[in-house]
Amino acid sequence: TQITLNGKDGPRCFELSIARRHTRADEAPRFVVLSRDISDRKKAEQELHIAATAFNSQEGMIITDTDHKILRVNNAFSDVTGYSAEEVVNKKPSLLSSGRHDRDFYANMMSDLEENRYWQGEIWNKRKNGEIYPEWLTITAVTDDQEKVTNYVAAFMDITQRKQAEADIHNLAFYDSLTGLPNRRLLLDRLKQSLMLRKRRPQLGALMFIDLDNFKTLNDTRGHDVGDSLLVEVAKRLRSCVREVDTVARLGGDEFIIILEELNQDYQQAALDAELVAEKVVAALNNPYRLKQGDYHGTASIGLSLFDHRDKSAKDLLKRADVAMYQAKESGRNTLRFFDPKIQQELYLQAEIEAELRRALTEDQLELYFQVQTQHGETTGAEVLLRWNHPLKGMIPPAKFIPLAEQTGLIVQVGTWVLENACQQLTRWANDPELNKLTLSVNVSAHQFSASDFVTTVERILQETGANPNLLKFELTESAVLIDVESTADKMMQLKELGIHFAIDDFGTGYSSLFHLKHLPVDQLKIDRSFVRNITDDPDDLAIVQAIIAMAHNLGISVIAEGVETEAQKACLQRRNCNSFQGYLFSRPVPRALFEEYKRMNSNCQEMA
Incomplete structure (x- = not known):
């Protein structure tokens, strides 16, 4: 049997043999005990067990002699390379060579082994099936008591997945x-x-x-x-x-x-x-x-x-x-x-204006102007027009910043500001008998109208301001409504249910509006100023205006002519049953106070008449 006893230098393992000696019947039994210290043998066995376990770890392992002939491989070697132990014993590891490394690579490897008795690095090898794969290889020289190399032990890991992960990360990054x-x-x-x-x-x-x-x-x-x-x-x-x-x-x-x-x-x-x-x-x-x-x-x-x-x-x-x-x-x-370098300077100026326009939204630099709209000689409302009163540059024309706002998408924020302030103005007029029936027409850009949250934004503004939606009119251009007629019609109907009216601005300048008009809930057409300007001199423009007026009346849609500047233009339109006007003949766009004054004067003149 084996027992372990504590000795002066620590636990020791002994193997015991016990034998009974023959004695007479009248004698007490006697025993002979033989003991042998087997501590060194047990330690060697344990080390061999550990070595065997390590040898059959998940890392591939190769043991060679000093001539680099393979003496032994483990199971993980076979799993990675596809070669069995019988196929590689007495052969050299060069049978795994992929051909991707030149002679200098292997010469440097051997030089490191001779000098340091150790080499570690990444290498590309080839499996039995011909597949080339990357591995992380460590080679250690084994020496005897005289420091003479007796064997080489190589341990390696297949790093294909790691390399693929690195490649994936590189691809994602670059x-x-x-x-x-x-x-x-x-x-x-x-x-x-x-x-x-x-x-x-x-x-x-x-x-x-x-x-x-x-x-x-x-x-x-x-x-x-x-x-x-x-x-x-x-x-x-x-x-x-x-x-x-x-x-x-x-x-x-x-x-x-x-x-x-x-x-x-x-x-x-x-x-x-x-x-x-x-x-x-x-x-x-x-x-x-x-x-x-x-x-x-x-x-x-x-x-x-x-x-x-x-x-x-x-x-x-x-x-x-x-x-x-x-x-x-x-x-x-x-x-x-x-x-063209000249264009670069223009872009710098545009970038500067864009940055300043963003500040203008938060620093109260924007202002609404109002241009009178009349029907049968009575002021019925106004179109609200945006003005930018820059603290240093003065009044900046809309033509300089509205297109830029469209290009940058800032028009959505600008349009929301205009709508909020127009609704606030309607609320302020609600308690004034002379102003509480005035309508306000607000231009809505294609970007603003197509925003997914436009309807909810309008609902929020109406709720927060308390404005009467029946006095609010959205002006959409032909190009805006023709982007997606079905979606546009659906959104317009949602807004109509809130009480909002619609006018098609610049009517007559598009190409498909006549065909699509009957599918849209439109309340008013605005005859574009380009036709009104030459209506008294150009038969073609006059014919277009006549056609628009006749078509609108047949569809039950009202008509307003914009850009009316002379009495002759007004009279020509009236003879063709257009009695709603907007233009310099009546008033230029003016600040709120001047518009209110104009409206009161107009009301007084009508009472006197």
């Missing part, structure tokens, strides 16, 4: 997940590298900013999945238009960037070369796309900007190409434009 193109972050890095190269090379480079025309319309009408399919196809076409040395990136949304490298060092020739590539891109993007819901014909607007050793900022280059792209948009789209 590549667009939809198209696989470099994203903004990688684009800026490559653009900075390209600028640095220009310091050592005389060749010019070019930046091409590509924006798909009417992409939002495709997304809104066919769905985002179709829009995504288009973006993927655009990415393929752009890659086919450039060389390997060039970069195609997706900046975001429907915006793409191409960096053209190594163009001619002559500025004019480089411009011609870049223009040829841009024309190739335009042609490629003009070809029809086969999408889920049928063919789609798309176009793109392209801005080009050359750069050389004098350029320093990647972001400035992007701004220049962006400016040129907007020039292409303004030139009718489906075209390309080179950067």
Whole structure:
């Protein structure tokens, strides 16, 4: 049997043998006990057990002799490589070589083993089935008592999943997940590298900013999945238009960037070369796309900007190409434009106005003006018009800031401000007998009207101000109502149920309004001033005005003519049964106090008459 006893140096293990000696019957029994200290043997057995357990761990292991012939492998080795122990014993680990590493790589490995008796690093090996995989390998030299190498032990882990995770993280950080193109972050890095190269090379480079025309319309009408399919196809076409040395990136949304490298060092020739590539891109993007819901014909607007050793900022280059792209948009789209420095200054001014307009919303710089609307000679209401009284620049014309507000989306906030203040004015007039029946017409932009929360915003404003919705009229342009007639009609009906009226502004300037008009709950048409201006001299304008008036009356819709400036225009309209007017003949847009004074004077004159 085995027992453990505590000795001076710690527990010791003994093996005991007990034998009974023969004695006479009248003698007491006697025993012989033999003991042997087996502590060292037990320790060796335990170490062997631990070594065996470690050898058959989840890490692949190989033991070789000094000639690098395999003596033993564990089960994990077979699991990772696909080779059994019988297939590799007495062979060299080079049978796993992937071919991805050159002689220098293995020479450096052996040098480290000879010098340090240890090597660790990443290596690519090949499984039995031919699949190449990455592993993390540790090789340790085993030595005897004289420090002579007797064996090598290699332990390795398959790090395929880790490498894939690293690649996924890298792709997420530097590549667009939809198209696989470099994203903004990688684009800026490559653009900075390209600028640095220009310091050592005389060749010019070019930046091409590509924006798909009417992409939002495709997304809104066919769905985002179709829009995504288009973006993927655009990415393929752009890659086919450039060389390997060039970069195609997706900046975001429907915006793409191409960096053209190594163009001619002559500025004019480089411009011609870049223009040829841009024309190739335009042609490629003009070809029809086969999408889920049928063919789609798309176009793109392209801005080009050359750069050389004098350029320093990647972001400035992007701004220049962006400016040129907007020039292409303004030139009718489906075209390309080179950067014009004069436009840059205009953009700086626009950016300044945008920032100041945001401040104007919070610093009480905006003001409502009122332009009289009359019917049969009586003032029935007014159109509210926005004015910006800048503390330093004075009165800024709407033509300078309203289009900018439309472009930036700030028009939604501006429009909400106008609506809130118009409703507050109706509430203030509610207790004045001379003013409490006046209507106010408020212009609503397409951006504002199409907002998903527009109806709830109107409900909130009416509730907070207590304004009478029956005295409120929303003026929508033809272009706004024709974006999506079905959705527009539904939203208009929700607002009509609140009591709000609708007028179509600038009527006659659109193309499909006559066809769609009967489907919309419209109360009034506003004849555009462009027709009224020449009504007494131009037979065509007169015919258009007559047709609008007749059609409106047949549909039970009222008509008001805007831009009336002369008695002759007024009389001409009256003869054709149009008796509602707005224009300088009656009053220019004026502040609230002057409008109220005009209304009171008009009321007094009518009483005297």
